[in-house]
Amino acid sequence: MTAVRTRIAPSPTGKMHIGTLRTALFDYFLSKQNNGQFIIRIEDTDQERLVPGAVENLLEMFHSVHIPHDEGPFLQPDGSMIEKGGYGPYVQSQRLDLYNKYANELVEKGCAYPCFCSTERLDEMRKAQIAVKQTTKYDRKCLSLTAEEARERIEAGESHVIRIKVPEGKTEFDDAIRGHVVFDHREVDDCIIMKSDGFPTYYLACVVDDYLMKISHVLRGEEWISSTPKSLILCAMFEWEAPIFAHVPLLLGPDKKKLSKRTGDTAVEEYFVHGYLAEALINFVGTLGFNPSADREIFTIDELIQSFDLSKVNSGGAILNMEKLDWMNKQYLMSLQVEDIIRRVKPFLKVPMNDVVERAVGIERSRVARLTEFDDAVKPYLFLAEYDPKILVWKKADVADAIAQLTRMELLVAALSEESCASIALLEAAIKEYITREGLQNGNVLWPLRVALSGQEKSATPFETLWVLGKEESLRRIQVAIALLKT
RNA sequence: GGCUCCAUCGUCUAAUGGUUAGGACACGGGCUUUUCAAGCCUGUAACGGGGGUUCGACUCCCCCUGGAGUCACCA
Numbered sequence: 001m002t003a004v005r006t007r008i009a010p011s012p013t014g015k016m017h018i019g020t021l022r023t024a025l026f027d028y029f030l031s032k033q034n035n036g037q038f039i040i041r042i043e044d045t046d047q048e049r050l051v052p053g054a055v056e057n058l059l060e061m062f063h064s065v066h067i068p069h070d071e072g073p074f075l076q077p078d079g080s081m082i083e084k085g086g087y088g089p090y091v092q093s094q095r096l097d098l099y100n101k102y103a104n105e106l107v108e109k110g111c112a113y114p115c116f117c118s119t120e121r122l123d124e125m126r127k128a129q130i131a132v133k134q135t136t137k138y139d140r141k142c143l144s145l146t147a148e149e150a151r152e153r154i155e156a157g158e159s160h161v162i163r164i165k166v167p168e169g170k171t172e173f174d175d176a177i178r179g180h181v182v183f184d185h186r187e188v189d190d191c192i193i194m195k196s197d198g199f200p201t202y203y204l205a206c207v208v209d210d211y212l213m214k215i216s217h218v219l220r221g222e223e224w225i226s227s228t229p230k231s232l233i234l235c236a237m238f239e240w241e242a243p244i245f246a247h248v249p250l251l252l253g254p255d256k257k258k259l260s261k262r263t264g265d266t267a268v269e270e271y272f273v274h275g276y277l278a279e280a281l282i283n284f285v286g287t288l289g290f291n292p293s294a295d296r297e298i299f300t301i302d303e304l305i306q307s308f309d310l311s312k313v314n315s316g317g318a319i320l321n322m323e324k325l326d327w328m329n330k331q332y333l334m335s336l337q338v339e340d341i342i343r344r345v346k347p348f349l350k351v352p353m354n355d356v357v358e359r360a361v362g363i364e365r366s367r368v369a370r371l372t373e374f375d376d377a378v379k380p381y382l383f384l385a386e387y388d389p390k391i392l393v394w395k396k397a398d399v400a401d402a403i404a405q406l407t408r409m410e411l412l413v414a415a416l417s418e419e420s421c422a423s424i425a426l427l428e429a430a431i432k433e434y435i436t437r438e439g440l441q442n443g444n445v446l447w448p449l450r451v452a453l454s455g456q457e458k459s460a461t462p463f464e465t466l467w468v469l470g471k472e473e474s475l476r477r478i479q480v481a482i483a484l485l486k487t
Numbered sequence: 488g489g490c491u492c493c494a495u496c497g498u499c500u501a502a503u504g505g506u507u508a509g510g511a512c513a514c515g516g517g518c519u520u521u522u523c524a525a526g527c528c529u530g531u532a533a534c535g536g537g538g539g540u541u542c543g544a545c546u547c548c549c550c551c552u553g554g555a556g557u558c559a560c561c562a
Binding site: 001003007010011013043045046049058059115119122126129133134135136137159161164175181182183184186187188191192194195196197199201202206207221222223224225226227228247250252254256257258284287288289290291293294295296297314315316317319320321323324326327328330334337361362367368394395440442443444445446447448449450454456457458460461462487 | 488489490491492493494498499500501502509510511512513520522523524525537545548555556557558559560561
């Protein structure tokens with residue numbers, strides 16, 4: 001069996017699309033499961049759409065999402081870029097000679113031909129075809145040019161492209177996800193493989209690179225399926241064995257259409273900005289269209305690698321269920337080490353990090369879904385906001401009782417030893433023991449205490465809040481509450 | 488419009504000829520509880536339609552309908 005080599009081939013035109021992440025994940029799962037290689041190749045053949053810094057950004061995203069590649073460009077800590085792997089360069093703009101060579105080979109074999117048609121002519125031709133409801137495809141005007149004629153015009157410096165001459169017949173292939181697919185060549189256009197600027201198009205570059213880089217499996221979005229005949233025709237022309245193709249279902253927006261910037265967050269960067277964790281994003285996106293288990297939702301990346309199965313990937317598109325992502329993110333927020341969360345939440349906090357904030361983050365994590373929500377969640381621990389004294393009174397008690405209980409608590413807290421302040425459990429034990437000893441009711445004591453400490457009608461338990469605030473600040477807030485009630 | 492792909496709760500999905508069609512998110516109810524969150528229990532909710540094949544179809548085949556993708560010197 002040949003080694004599994006998969007590749008993700010983004011074009012550096014901006015940010016990383018969430019669909020790119022999903023396909024990359026599947027590539028990664030498949031290659032790792034088979035002890036193969038996962039390759040990143042940069043497809044920068046469209047000079048007009050290049051965005052400076054996009055390659056670096058892309059690599060950074062792959063890094064932050066923890067799916068390491070084996071070959072391709074790598075970003076060094078100093079910001080420079082190096083390549084690893086024996087099949088480079090992995091950036092298509094550095095492989096122009098190769099594409100040229102193969103394109104010429106096709107022309108010499110009679111499989112491709114130069115075309116001098118202007119874009120204006122092409123546009124008109126298409127319009128006419130649409131008008132009579134025909135398939136839009138090149139009318140092969142330049143195919144009738146003789147070799148000499150073509151050579152003369154090229155030598156005269158006339159702008160031209162190279163098109164493949166699609167043979168008659170049909171292309172059949174077995175998609176690893178969808179099964180048997182057939183396309184009649186009458187539907188396939190004599191597509192351009194070399195542009196007039198000397199750069200190849202995706203069709204050529206991709207086939208050449210996949211062959212030279214010994215790619216075994218090509219995973220790509222479903223939007224590519226109708227161009228697969230072109231890839232296969234090219235393979236056949238070169239007499240190369242084609243890789244296995246698998247077209248993964250599309251990620252859809254709420255409107256059921258291909259996810260676009262208009263309908264939702266398409267960039268992985270945006271998800272991070274909104275406070276989602278890489279683990280949750282991977283779990284979410286990696287199980288969209290593929291489910292390792294009937295009754296589990298949370299999987300580690302290793303579990304996903306183990307259980308991944310191309311033939312079990314769904315063929316229908318999937319709408320992103322953002323509520324489920326939130327839920328999943330919360331699951332990770334609750335299962336991660338507190339120190340880990342503290343480290344990750346730092347960039348999202350407007351308030352400066354200190355001991356109180358660290359403890360508060362640990363307490364509040366079950367109440368937030370995303371890292372961006374911590375700032376608001378943590379603030380009440382740092383600043384006691386103004387509040388209506390009425391909320392200090394428990395529903396089954398009155399103002400006088402609230403004052404009485406808070407006065408008791410003031411004394412109790414003041415008397416608390418350093419050891420009993422060391423943990424939530426000890427604090428809870430101390431206070432509950434006091435309540436029992438004095439024959440009091442939980443609600444009468446705990447409600448006003450909690451509200452006094454947090455300044456909020458809804459909040460964490462008084463024990464947790466006490467622990468976060470510390471003895472001194474807790475005492476102050478209790479005194480504030482008593483004063484408030486007495487006015 | 489041509490071609491291609493797709494079709495189970497609102498959403499993500501399980502089921503590979505025989506299940507009371509399972510799980511998850513969301514939503515409703517309950518338990519727990521000083522509140523909220525979490526947790527636990529629980530409820531509502533789906534096989535697009537029509538033909539076949541078969542003793543038996545969510546599962547296989549055909550048609551219809553519906554949805555999507557694609558038809559560039561973009562990937």
